[in-house]
Amino acid sequence: METFTKILSGLQNYTLFVKDIIRGMFRCFKYKDDALREMYLIGAKAFLVALGGGLFVGIILAIEVGHQLELFGAKTLIGRTVSLGMIREIGPIITGLLLAARTGAKNTSELGSMQLSEQIDALRAFGTSPVDRLIVPRVVAALIMFLPLTLIADITGILGGMFITITTFHMDVSFYWHSALDALLLKDLFVGFLKPFFFAFFIATISCYYGIYTKGGTTGLGKNTIKAVVSSSVAVLVIDFIFTKVVWEVM
Amino acid sequence: MITLNNVSLNLEGKQILNNISLNVCEGKTAIILGPSGAGKSSVLRVILGLWRPQKGTVIIDGEDITNKSENQLLHVRRKMGMVFQGNALFDSLTVAENVCYFLKEKENLTEKEISFRIKESLEFVNLEGTDDLYPAQLSGGMKKRVAIARALAFKPCILLYDEPTTGLDPINAKSIVELINKVKESGTTTIVVTHILQDAIILGDKLTLMNNGKIVETNTVDNLLNSSNNFVQDFFFEINQELKILKHKSVI
Numbered sequence: 276m277e278t279f280t281k282i283l284s285g286l287q288n289y290t291l292f293v294k295d296i297i298r299g300m301f302r303c304f305k306y307k308d309d310a311l312r313e314m315y316l317i318g319a320k321a322f323l324v325a326l327g328g329g330l331f332v333g334i335i336l337a338i339e340v341g342h343q344l345e346l347f348g349a350k351t352l353i354g355r356t357v358s359l360g361m362i363r364e365i366g367p368i369i370t371g372l373l374l375a376a377r378t379g380a381k382n383t384s385e386l387g388s389m390q391l392s393e394q395i396d397a398l399r400a401f402g403t404s405p406v407d408r409l410i411v412p413r414v415v416a417a418l419i420m421f422l423p424l425t426l427i428a429d430i431t432g433i434l435g436g437m438f439i440t441i442t443t444f445h446m447d448v449s450f451y452w453h454s455a456l457d458a459l460l461l462k463d464l465f466v467g468f469l470k471p472f473f474f475a476f477f478i479a480t481i482s483c484y485y486g487i488y489t490k491g492g493t494t495g496l497g498k499n500t501i502k503a504v505v506s507s508s509v510a511v512l513v514i515d516f517i518f519t520k521v522v523w524e525v526m
Numbered sequence: 527m528i529t530l531n532n533v534s535l536n537l538e539g540k541q542i543l544n545n546i547s548l549n550v551c552e553g554k555t556a557i558i559l560g561p562s563g564a565g566k567s568s569v570l571r572v573i574l575g576l577w578r579p580q581k582g583t584v585i586i587d588g589e590d591i592t593n594k595s596e597n598q599l600l601h602v603r604r605k606m607g608m609v610f611q612g613n614a615l616f617d618s619l620t621v622a623e624n625v626c627y628f629l630k631e632k633e634n635l636t637e638k639e640i641s642f643r644i645k646e647s648l649e650f651v652n653l654e655g656t657d658d659l660y661p662a663q664l665s666g667g668m669k670k671r672v673a674i675a676r677a678l679a680f681k682p683c684i685l686l687y688d689e690p691t692t693g694l695d696p697i698n699a700k701s702i703v704e705l706i707n708k709v710k711e712s713g714t715t716t717i718v719v720t721h722i723l724q725d726a727i728i729l730g731d732k733l734t735l736m737n738n739g740k741i742v743e744t745n746t747v748d749n750l751l752n753s754s755n756n757f758v759q760d761f762f763f764e765i766n767q768e769l770k771i772l773k774h775k776s777v778i
């Protein structure tokens with residue numbers, strides 16, 4: 276019962292926090308320098324993470340699927356499976372999870388240590404809103420940068436699949452591309468490209484929430500960083516599930 | 527300028543402040559003295575509106591801030607500068623960036639004016655040439671100076687200091703006390719919170735003594751030295767002894 280009320284009051288605080296952030300977003304141009312710096316830190320610097328993540332998942336997907344399809348003599352479908360899988364599901368999910376860890380840990384530990392050393396109080400004391408100055412730039416940066424990162428993962432994943440198709444299953448490149456591109460519908464692109472925005476919003480707000488409400492010294496900061504990474508990863512999976520379900524039922 | 531009326535504050539079920547009343551007129555200095563845990567920092571937090579008291583009212587520059595929302599408080603807070611006990615410098619920014627962090631916020635200053643303000647503030651605290659250092663590269667006394675420069679940079683009419691000399695060596699402590707006196711001379715309304723009696727005596731002629739979240743006595747140093755209150759006697763015991771020894775020696 277006690278944990279239940281705790282979860283409820285936590286959710287309530289989070290909702291109020293998100294409300295403040297959404298209000299602050301209308302004033303986001305005031306601190307565009309901070310937003311640009313965050314875009315560099317959480318976007319440009321995560322380029323290799325997205326690239327590596329996408330590439331290896333694409334390769335694994337092609338190998339696993341390829342061997343199964345080979346049994347039915349349907350190797351030409353490898354391209355289709357990899358491209359659909361990468362763009363609709365695996366590209367966004369793997370980028371989401373990697374960024375939940377990377378961006379989540381960064382936001383929570385930064386804001387948490389600022390909270391513990393009274394830097395957040397200093398901001399408030401000098402008449403600056405910590406939400407506007409510290410959190411909105413992080414949320415905006417995530418919203419802008421997650422789609423390009425997901426695209427990088429998608430593309431490198433499909434290229435990885437191509438590499439496997441050529442080397443392991445000895446197929447012609449043109450077959451692969453034909454099969455990969457033919458299968459894609461506008462709907463798939465739409466779903467695949469919409470997910471990153473939701474992931475970005477929840478990862479950024481959850482990790483900032485845990486950061487700014489850190490208390491209890493170093494141990495508290497450690498605990499909150501764990502909570503932030505775990506809850507944002509779970510959020511990524513749950514949002515993805517909702518999307519998939521809705522897409523199959525409605526579209 | 528700053529008025530607290532019967533302020534009581536509870537945090538997590540614990541009474542932190544109990545019926546505190548305080549009045550600091552424009553351009554005057556108040557010294558709040560007390561052992562650690564007395565609630566001195568909490569008084570400053572209440573004045574800044576960082577914590578909201580359950581009872582009583584807080585009036586800053588004629589404006590009742592007790593029930594103001596966080597956004598409504600922003601412009602009131604910009605009248606105040608605060609020097610935190612742990613300095614609370616932004617450790618990912620350089621000294622110069624720390625000093626101008628809030629300047630960009632407040633007024634529409636040009637780049638040139640901002641760099642002039644940075645220079646002016648750093649000169650005032652005798653820290654010329656440290657612009658590009660990071661807080662981690664500074665000594666304790668220097669950090670405190672940067673914190674003071676940051677608070678001064680946007681020329682607030684109220685300055686609050688939380689234990690400005692705690693943790694500093696005597697030489698640095700002395701120069702910080704001199705710095706605070708220099709700032710006072712420009713007519714800034716000042717509140718200094720400290721547990722160090724010597725500094726309190728140099729900085730103000732009227733002291734407010736706090737213990738256990740309550741105000742014990744507000745009086746001049748002379749009257750406090752002769753107070754009949756047990757707590758006041760205990761707090762002033764050491765300095766009374768020193769005075770007696772000095773008197774004794776000068777008699778001989």
Ligand SMILES: Nc1ncnc2c1ncn2[C@@H]1O[C@H](COP(=O)(O)OP(=O)(O)O)[C@@H](O)[C@H]1O
Binds near residue numbers: 537542565568
């Ligand atoms: N965030 C907090 N939550 C609950 N209690 C606190 C908090 N901060 C300080 N206190 C308590 O408030 C009392 C007064 O603290 P403080 O104002 O910092 O004292 P001082 O500055 O005089 O040393 C202390 O007993 C302390 O334990």
Ligand SMILES: [Mg+2]
Binds near residue numbers: 567568688
């Ligand atoms: Mg204190």
